[in-house]
Amino acid sequence: MKRLLFIAALFxxxxxxxxxxxxxxxxxxxxxxxxxxxAKAEALMETLRCLQCQGQSIADSxxxxxxxxxxxxxxxxxxxxxxxxxxxxxxxxxxxYVSYAPRxxxxxxxxxxxxxxxxxxxxxxxxxxxxxxxx
Amino acid sequence: xxxxxxxxAAALAALQLISGFLSLRVADNPLASVVRPTAIVQAxxxxxxxxxLIAVFWRTDLSVALVAANxxxxxxxxxxxxxxWGNHEGSMLLWVTIMALAGGCVALLERRLPEPTIxxxxxxxxxxxxxFYAFLLIASNPFARLDPxxxxxxxxxxxxxxxxxxxxxxxxxxxxxGLSVAFSFAVGALLTRxxxxxxxxxxxxxxxxxxxxxxxxxxxxxxxxxxxxxxxxWWFWDPVENASLMPWLAATALLHSxxxxxSRNALRAWTVMLGVVAFAMSMIGTFLVRSGVLTSxxxxxxxxxxxTFILALLAIxxxxxxxxxALRAGTVSEGERFAVVSRESALVFNNVMLTAILGIVxxxxxxxxxxxxLGAQVSVGxxxxxxxxxxxxxxxxxxxxxxxxxxxxxxxxxxxxxxxxLPLLVMAGVALWLALSGLHLLPLLGIAMGTALLMIALxxxxxxxxxxxxxxxxxxxxxxxxxxxxxxxxxxxxxxSTERLVAxxxxxxxxxxxxxxxxxxxxxxxxxxxxxxxxxxxxxxxGAAPSQLKPQARSFWTPPQQTSESAIxxxxxxxxxxxxxxxxxxGRWQLRLWWKPFVTLIWFGGVLVALGGVLALLGRVxxxxxxxxxxxKIAYRRQRQGRG
Numbered sequence: 001m002k003r004l005l006f007i008a009a010l011f012x013x014x015x016x017x018x019x020x021x022x023x024x025x026x027x028x029x030x031x032x033x034x035x036x037x038x039a040k041a042e043a044l045m046e047t048l049r050c051l052q053c054q055g056q057s058i059a060d061s062x063x064x065x066x067x068x069x070x071x072x073x074x075x076x077x078x079x080x081x082x083x084x085x086x087x088x089x090x091x092x093x094x095x096x097y098v099s100y101a102p103r104x105x106x107x108x109x110x111x112x113x114x115x116x117x118x119x120x121x122x123x124x125x126x127x128x129x130x131x132x133x134x135x
Numbered sequence: 136x137x138x139x140x141x142x143x144a145a146a147l148a149a150l151q152l153i154s155g156f157l158s159l160r161v162a163d164n165p166l167a168s169v170v171r172p173t174a175i176v177q178a179x180x181x182x183x184x185x186x187x188l189i190a191v192f193w194r195t196d197l198s199v200a201l202v203a204a205n206x207x208x209x210x211x212x213x214x215x216x217x218x219x220w221g222n223h224e225g226s227m228l229l230w231v232t233i234m235a236l237a238g239g240c241v242a243l244l245e246r247r248l249p250e251p252t253i254x255x256x257x258x259x260x261x262x263x264x265x266x267f268y269a270f271l272l273i274a275s276n277p278f279a280r281l282d283p284x285x286x287x288x289x290x291x292x293x294x295x296x297x298x299x300x301x302x303x304x305x306x307x308x309x310x311x312x313g314l315s316v317a318f319s320f321a322v323g324a325l326l327t328r329x330x331x332x333x334x335x336x337x338x339x340x341x342x343x344x345x346x347x348x349x350x351x352x353x354x355x356x357x358x359x360x361x362x363x364x365x366x367x368x369w370w371f372w373d374p375v376e377n378a379s380l381m382p383w384l385a386a387t388a389l390l391h392s393x394x395x396x397x398s399r400n401a402l403r404a405w406t407v408m409l410g411v412v413a414f415a416m417s418m419i420g421t422f423l424v425r426s427g428v429l430t431s432x433x434x435x436x437x438x439x440x441x442x443t444f445i446l447a448l449l450a451i452x453x454x455x456x457x458x459x460x461a462l463r464a465g466t467v468s469e470g471e472r473f474a475v476v477s478r479e480s481a482l483v484f485n486n487v488m489l490t491a492i493l494g495i496v497x498x499x500x501x502x503x504x505x506x507x508x509l510g511a512q513v514s515v516g517x518x519x520x521x522x523x524x525x526x527x528x529x530x531x532x533x534x535x536x537x538x539x540x541x542x543x544x545x546x547x548x549x550x551x552x553x554x555x556x557l558p559l560l561v562m563a564g565v566a567l568w569l570a571l572s573g574l575h576l577l578p579l580l581g582i583a584m585g586t587a588l589l590m591i592a593l594x595x596x597x598x599x600x601x602x603x604x605x606x607x608x609x610x611x612x613x614x615x616x617x618x619x620x621x622x623x624x625x626x627x628x629x630x631x632s633t634e635r636l637v638a639x640x641x642x643x644x645x646x647x648x649x650x651x652x653x654x655x656x657x658x659x660x661x662x663x664x665x666x667x668x669x670x671x672x673x674x675x676x677x678g679a680a681p682s683q684l685k686p687q688a689r690s691f692w693t694p695p696q697q698t699s700e701s702a703i704x705x706x707x708x709x710x711x712x713x714x715x716x717x718x719x720x721x722g723r724w725q726l727r728l729w730w731k732p733f734v735t736l737i738w739f740g741g742v743l744v745a746l747g748g749v750l751a752l753l754g755r756v757x758x759x760x761x762x763x764x765x766x767x768k769i770a771y772r773r774q775r776q777g778r779g
Contacts, residue, residue: 060366100516
């Protein structure tokens with residue numbers, strides 16, 4: 001019975017796929033039936049930012065737009081798109097702001113250089129201290 | 136009345152500052168005797184001001200602008216009173232109140248350090264307080280009046296109407312402000328060049344106390360967000376959460392280096408530096424929370440002008456401290472030396488790791504601001520923080536396990552190796568078993584290391600008679616054990632949680648993990664200032680008799696806002712987390728269900744860590760007290776002998 005309802009929901013949804021402003025959004029609060037796909041969708045949703053409430057990912061937001069985005073993500077995963085392709089599509093549409101995983105660009109490279117620099121710095125600090133103080 | 140007390144307190148703080156510094160310049164200055172009483176009276180006055188604020192909230196005196204903006208006559212009394220610090224002005228007043236009380240305690244109790252150091256410390260404390268008094272009196276007066284008096288208040292943000300509010304912010308603030316005392320001690324010691332083990336022993340209880348409160352505050356805040364936000368997440372790497380995490384990281388590092396300084400007279404400059412950094416992080420935290428420059432789940436007070444003020448205070452305080460540090464650092468030697476394999480070096484290693492994590496969190500939190508200044512919007516979230524901090528956390532945890540087994544000064548690794556073999560074997564076994572079940576790398580490492588840590592944490596107790604183990608040692612073992620417990624909880628939650636989002640009809644049964652959850656009915660209910668739809672769920676675990684859960688979708692009317700009140704069922708091995716969503720057109724209800732095995736370990740671990748701190752603090756205070764009594768006795772005897 002639940003299967004049937006899902007399929008019915010899909011039929012309703014098919015014409016509006018790709019348009020996030022119109023209801024209904026069948027997958028806003030309903031999971032994909034394929035567990036592997038759902039896991040992929042969830043992993044992706046947790047790294048996308050809700051544009052309205054701004055401090056939460058779309059996976060844990062009550063806002064309307066988060067629901068729409070969840071629906072989009074699930075439908076696209078279901079259609080077989082790769083998660084990173086969906087992310088790229090969303091970034092193109094909403095800007096870098098939407099993704100919690102910063103891309104390496106001319107602007108964000110220090111973010112990624114920092115851990116490496118800190119490892120280097122820690123190494124130098126510790127080494128200096130130990131070689132200097134070894135009795 | 137409250138305002139008058141506040142002005143007086145500010146004036147006294149100025150007096151305390153001036154007399155404190157003057158008595159440093161001139162030996163035997165008569166003003167020196169003024170400093171301590173001033174600090175105590177200042178504390179009393181600001182406490183009066185704070186009680187006044189609580190009183191106007193208690194009575195819902197709407198002629199006070201702050202009450203009108205944040206309270207409502209229909210609110211339950213607990214939230215009326217808690218509303219006094221659930222807003223910007225009130226929380227700032229709470230800040231100076233705690234700070235003045237802490238200063239008063241130092242003035243009243245601290246007798247171990249040379250008098251000039253205490254006076255310099257109190258002066259530094261007054262300097263910091265004065266900035267906050269100026270902030271309160273100029274930019275955010277909590278007692279500002281309204282004319283005409285409104286007929287009704289605007290109410291408090293419903294997300295804040297929770298018992299958590301009554302305790303969470305004061306807990307964190309006590310932590311922040313405790314670090315201000317550590318900061319003042321550091322500055323005071325720098326000014327008088329008295330960076331010694333005695334200084335470390337005087338500073339240690341304050342650092343420990345602040346750290347306990349921060350630990351509890353973060354743990355409670357995390358649990359609060361977990362059940363209140365209604366999506367099952369417990370840590371979001373959100374700016375405000377990071378704001379509380381950064382002082383904790385700094386305080387943890389400080390706590391350990393203070394111990395090294397107290398017992399081994401090493402790491403002097405580093406300890407002082409950490410004292411300054413820890414309070415800087417507290418102020419950055421306050422700035423982030425109060426200015427609203429970063430959008431956040433928890434941002435309730437957003438006002439850029441005030442942010443600028445706090446930023447200016449931050450710049451002045453930290454700038455001044457760093458200048459003093461730079462001027463005096465040359466005169467502070469590093470102290471005793473130690474070998475590569477020694478307990479000191481393990482502590483140094485972890486200090487460096489903690490500082491590196493602090494750096495990552497600070498950079499990731501502020502980077503969006505920086506990028507915005509450069510004209511681009513980016514978000515930095517869990518996909519960045521998790522791996523970037525894990526790089527440092529994992530080696531740190533390894534050293535945390537081994538470090539306490541090592542001896543001070545120098546040791547041989549061979550000596551501690553036998554104690555490590557069993558935990559390592561267990562760890563490898565767990566890792567192998569989990570790898571075969573196809574777990575991701577981070578949760579796998581987390582569970583394996585967590586298990587090993589639980590065993591290693593207890594090793595320092597091996598071969599000792601438990602009755603002779605000192606309280607501080609119990610404290611360390613408990614805290615390290617708690618870290619292992621929390622790590623297990625975190626890893627289990629991310630590895631084994633199952634989630635079900637469904638639209639269910641009345642009477643329908645949904646499976647989530649080992650649970651079967653049946654939607655009984657959905658009814659309207661009313662509270663003092665809200666109405667709600669309440670679902671009755673019957674949940675049975677693996678075929679056992681069902682228990683009831685009642686999640687609600689609440690609508691508050693002052694101010695109008697929707698919240699979802701999750702219902703949580705706790706078993707020894709995890710939590711069932713249920714949320715009621717909206718009604719669909721066809722009469723079905725949105726349900727969100729999670730089964731989170733062992734998720735409770737996260738907060739149990741946090742509480743254990745704090746408990747470890749409490750044990751250590753008790754031990755230190757008790758031994759200080761015994762020493763105090765002993766010296767008093769000797770002095771008394773000498774006096775009598777002198778007479779006889």
